Amino acid sequence: MTPPPVRRIAADRRATIAPQPLPTNGSHAQAPPAGPVTRGSSRPERQRVPAIERMRTEQLVLAYGGKPAVKGVSLPVRQGEVLALIGPSGCGKTTLLRSLNRLTELTPTATRDGKIFLDGQDIDELEVTQLRRRISMVFQQPNPFPMSVFDNVAYALREQGKKRPGKRELMPHVEEALRRAGLWDEVSADLSHPALRLSGGQQQRLCIARALAARPEVLLLDEPCSALDPKSTEIIEDLIVRLREEVAVVIVTHNLQQAYRVADHVAFMYLGDLVEYGPTEQVFHAPTQHRTREYVGGAFG
Numbered sequence: 228m229t230p231p232p233v234r235r236i237a238a239d240r241r242a243t244i245a246p247q248p249l250p251t252n253g254s255h256a257q258a259p260p261a262g263p264v265t266r267g268s269s270r271p272e273r274q275r276v277p278a279i280e281r282m283r284t285e286q287l288v289l290a291y292g293g294k295p296a297v298k299g300v301s302l303p304v305r306q307g308e309v310l311a312l313i314g315p316s317g318c319g320k321t322t323l324l325r326s327l328n329r330l331t332e333l334t335p336t337a338t339r340d341g342k343i344f345l346d347g348q349d350i351d352e353l354e355v356t357q358l359r360r361r362i363s364m365v366f367q368q369p370n371p372f373p374m375s376v377f378d379n380v381a382y383a384l385r386e387q388g389k390k391r392p393g394k395r396e397l398m399p400h401v402e403e404a405l406r407r408a409g410l411w412d413e414v415s416a417d418l419s420h421p422a423l424r425l426s427g428g429q430q431q432r433l434c435i436a437r438a439l440a441a442r443p444e445v446l447l448l449d450e451p452c453s454a455l456d457p458k459s460t461e462i463i464e465d466l467i468v469r470l471r472e473e474v475a476v477v478i479v480t481h482n483l484q485q486a487y488r489v490a491d492h493v494a495f496m497y498l499g500d501l502v503e504y505g506p507t508e509q510v511f512h513a514p515t516q517h518r519t520r521e522y523v524g525g526a527f528g
């Protein structure tokens with residue numbers, strides 16, 4: 228198939244949301260180590276789910292002030308699968324992830340070439356608020372709003388409708404989102420509880436519930452466990468694997484063991500290039516590129 232013509236996107240829009248804070252070294256223990264994946268590494272059995280392509284990037288190029296950060300990446304994103312973006316620091320993982328719902332447009336120096344399609348439609352043809360409803364993102368640091376558990380999830384629902392639905396009307400939807408995020412049992416007794424008083428892991432699941440409430444087709448996760456303790460990490464990894472049945476999931480992670488545990492496909496990036504893309508077992512145990520072999524073997528990080 229001939230790739231569609233390349234088009235430059237204006238990136239002069241000023242940021243309208245605050246940048247996400249970086250994770251702090253708080254009281255939580257660190258998530259499982261990002262060590263190399265060996266043949267003995269565990270990968271939980273997973274149910275086979277039919278894969279449906281929801282997104283595709285074609286010859287995607289992203290640059291900051293003219294300096295390329297992502298260089299001509301073509302990738303599919305499928306529902307029924309988790310796609311992990313891996314690679315050393317600065318290789319362009321987060322830039323690629325943020326471009327999928329046009330968050331890179333909030334960076335004034337960022338420019339983009341190439342195409343991104345959502346269900347076959349060029350994302351530049353979609354209204355950006357609508358697009359970000361269909362492609363939700365969860366960030367490194369849990370960032371619940373300073374309001375109740377209920378209102379955090381209801382926020383996304385209230386934003387959707389023209390008329391503001393009442394609490395009773397919203398309740399089933401809030402419950403459903405909290406259940407899908409695996410948080411309902413822990414918070415259902417008091418939905419008026421302030422979100423900021425939940426544990427870090429609970430806060431991140433609340434952010435996932437908030438992201439799911441608008442029923443997105445694609446869920447983008449930027450190192451969602453990097454600020455969490457091992458137990459919370461495990462809970463969220465289980466959740467990610469379950470969620471892929473109903474939403475396409477793309478995760479950026481530095482933790483190779485995590486990519487191995489949760490992903491169905493892996494994209495390894497290096498200096499902005501997509502070096503290798505393939506099924507998880509293949510990328511980790513039979514990579515075709517020597518650079519991938521070195522990286523997954525722990526030769527550099």
Ligand SMILES: Nc1ncnc2c1ncn2[C@@H]1O[C@H](COP(=O)(O)OP(=O)(O)OP(=O)(O)O)[C@@H](O)[C@H]1O
Nearest residue numbers: 291296314315316317318319320321322323334336
């Ligand atoms: N807002 C920005 N302005 C200028 N350069 C940027 C900006 N954001 C990222 N970059 C540069 O783009 C390149 C890719 O960065 P990006 O954050 O996408 O990589 P990454 O693989 O996600 O890194 P990390 O794993 O450390 O988060 C790096 O060289 C980085 O310095």
